Amino acid sequence: MAKNLDIDVLNAVARRTHYLANKMIVMANSRDNVEKGDPKVGGHSSASSSALHVLGALHLVMKTGYDWIANKPHASPADHSYNYLLDNLLNEDLSRLSLDEANVAMSSLRAFPKGDEWVFQSYHSAYDPDHHNFFPSGTVGIPPVNAGYLALAYKYAARHGYEVPEAHFWALMGDSEFREGSLSEAIPDFAERQLGNLTWILDFNRQSLDGHRITNQEIMGGTDDLRIQRMMEANGWHVVHARHGKKREKLFKKDGGLFFKELFEGLMPDYELQVLLMLPDGKALREMLLEKHSKLEKFLKGISDDELKTAVHDFGGHDFETLIEAFAETKKETTRPSMVIAHTIKGWGLKMAANPGNHSAIPDDAEMEILAERAKMPKGEDFARFADNSPEGQFLKERGQQLWKDIKDERDLKEKNLAHFAKIASENGEMGPSLEINFKMANYPHTQWMLGQLTSKLTRLANTPLDPKKLMEKQKPLNEAERSFKLAGEMMVSMAPDVGTSTNLNPSMDGKVYSANGVEDMETEMGVKDRTVPDLVPGQEVNDRFLRFDITEANVMSCVGSFGKIRETLGIPLIPLMTVYDFFIKRALDQLFYNLYWKSSFILVGTPSGVTLSPEGAQHGWKSDIQIPNQVTWEPFFVQELDWIMVDATRRILQRDDAGRNGVIIRGVTRGVDQKMFLNLAKSQRRFKADQAQLLCPAGMSYEGAVDESQVEALSESAIMDQLREDVLNGAYYLIDYRGYGGFDPGDNVVNIFSLGSPTTEAIKASQELLQQGIYANVIVVTNTDLLLGDLAHANGYNHLRNTLAMTSDLYMKADGSEGRRVPIVSVHDGEPGLLDNLGSVVGVRQECLAVRKHSRCGRPSDVYRYHHIDSASVIEACGKALAESAMENTLQSHEEPHAADPEDWRQLWPYAGK
Numbered sequence: 001m002a003k004n005l006d007i008d009v010l011n012a013v014a015r016r017t018h019y020l021a022n023k024m025i026v027m028a029n030s031r032d033n034v035e036k037g038d039p040k041v042g043g044h045s046s047a048s049s050s051a052l053h054v055l056g057a058l059h060l061v062m063k064t065g066y067d068w069i070a071n072k073p074h075a076s077p078a079d080h081s082y083n084y085l086l087d088n089l090l091n092e093d094l095s096r097l098s099l100d101e102a103n104v105a106m107s108s109l110r111a112f113p114k115g116d117e118w119v120f121q122s123y124h125s126a127y128d129p130d131h132h133n134f135f136p137s138g139t140v141g142i143p144p145v146n147a148g149y150l151a152l153a154y155k156y157a158a159r160h161g162y163e164v165p166e167a168h169f170w171a172l173m174g175d176s177e178f179r180e181g182s183l184s185e186a187i188p189d190f191a192e193r194q195l196g197n198l199t200w201i202l203d204f205n206r207q208s209l210d211g212h213r214i215t216n217q218e219i220m221g222g223t224d225d226l227r228i229q230r231m232m233e234a235n236g237w238h239v240v241h242a243r244h245g246k247k248r249e250k251l252f253k254k255d256g257g258l259f260f261k262e263l264f265e266g267l268m269p270d271y272e273l274q275v276l277l278m279l280p281d282g283k284a285l286r287e288m289l290l291e292k293h294s295k296l297e298k299f300l301k302g303i304s305d306d307e308l309k310t311a312v313h314d315f316g317g318h319d320f321e322t323l324i325e326a327f328a329e330t331k332k333e334t335t336r337p338s339m340v341i342a343h344t345i346k347g348w349g350l351k352m353a354a355n356p357g358n359h360s361a362i363p364d365d366a367e368m369e370i371l372a373e374r375a376k377m378p379k380g381e382d383f384a385r386f387a388d389n390s391p392e393g394q395f396l397k398e399r400g401q402q403l404w405k406d407i408k409d410e411r412d413l414k415e416k417n418l419a420h421f422a423k424i425a426s427e428n429g430e431m432g433p434s435l436e437i438n439f440k441m442a443n444y445p446h447t448q449w450m451l452g453q454l455t456s457k458l459t460r461l462a463n464t465p466l467d468p469k470k471l472m473e474k475q476k477p478l479n480e481a482e483r484s485f486k487l488a489g490e491m492m493v494s495m496a497p498d499v500g501t502s503t504n505l506n507p508s509m510d511g512k513v514y515s516a517n518g519v520e521d522m523e524t525e526m527g528v529k530d531r532t533v534p535d536l537v538p539g540q541e542v543n544d545r546f547l548r549f550d551i552t553e554a555n556v557m558s559c560v561g562s563f564g565k566i567r568e569t570l571g572i573p574l575i576p577l578m579t580v581y582d583f584f585i586k587r588a589l590d591q592l593f594y595n596l597y598w599k600s601s602f603i604l605v606g607t608p609s610g611v612t613l614s615p616e617g618a619q620h621g622w623k624s625d626i627q628i629p630n631q632v633t634w635e636p637f638f639v640q641e642l643d644w645i646m647v648d649a650t651r652r653i654l655q656r657d658d659a660g661r662n663g664v665i666i667r668g669v670t671r672g673v674d675q676k677m678f679l680n681l682a683k684s685q686r687r688f689k690a691d692q693a694q695l696l697c698p699a700g701m702s703y704e705g706a707v708d709e710s711q712v713e714a715l716s717e718s719a720i721m722d723q724l725r726e727d728v729l730n731g732a733y734y735l736i737d738y739r740g741y742g743g744f745d746p747g748d749n750v751v752n753i754f755s756l757g758s759p760t761t762e763a764i765k766a767s768q769e770l771l772q773q774g775i776y777a778n779v780i781v782v783t784n785t786d787l788l789l790g791d792l793a794h795a796n797g798y799n800h801l802r803n804t805l806a807m808t809s810d811l812y813m814k815a816d817g818s819e820g821r822r823v824p825i826v827s828v829h830d831g832e833p834g835l836l837d838n839l840g841s842v843v844g845v846r847q848e849c850l851a852v853r854k855h856s857r858c859g860r861p862s863d864v865y866r867y868h869h870i871d872s873a874s875v876i877e878a879c880g881k882a883l884a885e886s887a888m889e890n891t892l893q894s895h896e897e898p899h900a901a902d903p904e905d906w907r908q909l910w911p912y913a914g915k
């Protein structure tokens with residue numbers, strides 16, 4: 001391949017790129033609008049220079065416009081500079097930026113845009129004009145993993161009959177970055193899944209931010225590149241070294257050259273090599289080599305000082321011919337992922353080369369003039385492309401046009417796919433609000449059980465042919481309602497880190513595990529298959545839609561994010577669903593954040609969750625408050641809520657109606673609940689009565705002028721459920737609502753209990769006991785903290801909380817105006833306080849927040865809830881505290897001097913304390 005290219009042209013382009021990248025960094029650090037106290041800007045000239053030729057080989061020769069690149073963060077200026085020269089800085093509609101717009105972007109690295117102009121972020125981001133098929137790279141150790149799982153997503157989509165372009169996935173990473181544990185977890189998985197469309201490239205410059213890398217040649221049995229090679233090969237990877245440039249290779253043929261070669265292939269320690277690279281000239285190099293390696297004497301006599309210096313610096317990672325040959329070799333390997341170890345110099349071509357303090361160093365003005373001269377920059381220009389009639393200009397124009405065409409063709413394919421799936425959805429009919437799971441015969445079902453029922457039904461619908469002639473024996477045809485969910489079932493890809501069976505995904509797994517290679521079912525052949533457990537033998541059938549993993553939460557999180565991104569890249573609306581024990585989401589928070597920043601669409605089910613998983617004790621119990629943009633977190637109490645939530649989430653993904661909430665998190669439990677309470681309690685509310693003007697009283701109680709609520713006809717179940725569904729999907733609903741009841745006196749005997757998840761049982765018990773004491777405790781069940789209290793609620797002014805649920809800070813005055821009280825809030829939930837503890841501040845009233853505030857223990861939920869003070873007795877006491885302290889609130893006139901707080905303890909105002 002290299003023979004058909006003009007290497008001199010490629011090197012000329014690289015020299016111009018070298019200047020442009022460094023100019024971007026210098027300008028970012030030399031702005032005249034610095035304000036006092038501004039943080040450092042920084043820059044990574046050395047890292048950009050290290051990766052200069054690797055990125056050049058990719059952009060100028062190897063990649064297509066369909067390929068993807070994950071670039072090491074600190075090399076982003078070099079990457080942008082290549083795209084600038086190729087004229088592939090693009091608007092959202094894929095039109096090219098004008099030269100003036102492109103120059104503004106180049107001059108605005110790390111700057112905040114002044115208007116709608118394009119600027120470049122610190123590292124690759126979704127907000128750069130060359131973000132097409134690029135992975136955001138601000139988080140080291142994660143983009144290369146996402147590259148692997150996106151490679152898998154492409155293969156999966158193609159295997160399942162969807163139109164997917166031929167694409168290769170390239171990931172450039174630093175050798176220090178390569179110590180990230182996320183990479184090590186993914187390495188064996190990518191090989192086992194036979195991802196021949198994946199190439200990782202290691203920028204092996206032997207340096208990190210803090211200087212020379214820490215290696216131990218004696219203990220590791222060789223230099224670090226050899227350790228890495230052995231590691232990758234042991235895990236099934238194809239490894240290629242881009243170790244030597246062509247000039248150095250020629251010298252190996254000279255007398256004594258074999259030992260010179262061996263020095264660079266393991267004999268010379270990394271520290272020694274770095275010192276060698278910092279020596280000023282060939283004479284100093286010769287002296288050091290002779291002192292350390294006397295066997296080189298004969299070889300060194302046969303070459304000049306200039307040849308020696310050139311050879312020492314001639315690494316394969318800076319030689320286009322060597323790199324192109326290495327990359328071409330990896331593309332020939334179609335069943336194994338490949339690793340190219342590109343041997344480079346950090347700070348190549350700069351005075352700072354190989355210096356241990358070069359990570360944040362920046363060239364001075366004098367060195368920039370030298371770089372400009374090498375790059376043949378037009379005088380007086382900060383940024384410039386090559387002249388159209390130059391060999392470089394002609395090459396870049398042709399190459400840029402080729403890549404731009406691929407980019408536009410991919411966009412056309414995306415639109416074609418979107419139209420294709422929209423047509424299928426239209427033909428199948430509009431999805432209803434529910435999957436109509438019959439749970440009425442189940443004994444105290446829980447939300448994790450319901451997840452299994454929902455995914456099981458979607459799996460069945462996906463695998464039922466619409467053509468009656470293709471139905472298998474005993475397979476029933478789909479009715480109209482079921483048909484509308486068929487596409488959702490076909491698009492769902494389930495995955496789990498070794499907990500698929502224990503998170504109730506059994507039906508989705510049974511005989512439906514997707515693998516790169518089909519496995520012979522010897523269990524059946526030898527008659528030992530246990531039909532009572534799921535069939536986990538991997539296959540390659542089109543209806544295989546479950547991805548098995550070992551205990552690798554981070555891998556699965558990256559996978560679910562990559563599969564969820566394919567909708568926006570190729571228009572294939574896959575619905576990736578991941579289950580994991582909720583506590584272990586923390587092991588993959590970095591990956592979760594990446595997915596949300598990247599705007600991937602996915603469903604993450606953390607189940608079981610919280611201390612409600614009480615037999616597991618302290619180490620599995622903590623539920624965190626996770627609030628990240630583009631996320632929406634659900635925690636259903638009744639199984640019907642989960643049905644509505646899952647249907648809503650899948651519909652939004654299919655219809656691309658999930659902006660700002662594309663990452664769906666659902667938290668489930670394995671604690672059963674009496675599902676009949678849902679409708680029974682709802683029917684007691686005045687808003688669900690046929691006669692909504694009637695004053696009510698609780699069943700079995702009396703109040704003057706009020707009617708026993710059980711004697712007043714309720715609306716139809718469908719009408720009630722329609723309203724409840726709307727409230728559930730907006731974040732919260734009244735389960736117990738005493739508004740419209742006789743004796744209901746806000747400011748005196750009313751408190752609002754907000755419950756989230758399983759402790760709703762405690763809120764219900766507390767409300768019922770408080771009623772016997774004359775306290776009207778409404779119970780509002782929170783289904784989604786983000787929609788009720790978080791970013792999504794903030795965006796609409798907390799509309800559902802303040803207006804639909806009518807939570808206000810109104811002051812209810814006594815008839816004589818002597819004092820006033822507000823209606824306080826008590827919240828109870830299984831998780832850290834931050835999940836609900838801002839309710840009172842948003843509404844503007846006194847709140848008592850019951851939450852998990854200490855490590856847990858094993859036991860039944862009733863014991864554990866009592867231990868954490870989130871049981872019904874604790875809710876009752878909290879209501880008393882909130883009511884009493886609201887009564888103790890002082891009311892002052894303007895300019896009146898504040899007086900000492902009332903010395904009374906709140907318990908003196910709460911006669912039921914301690915009962």
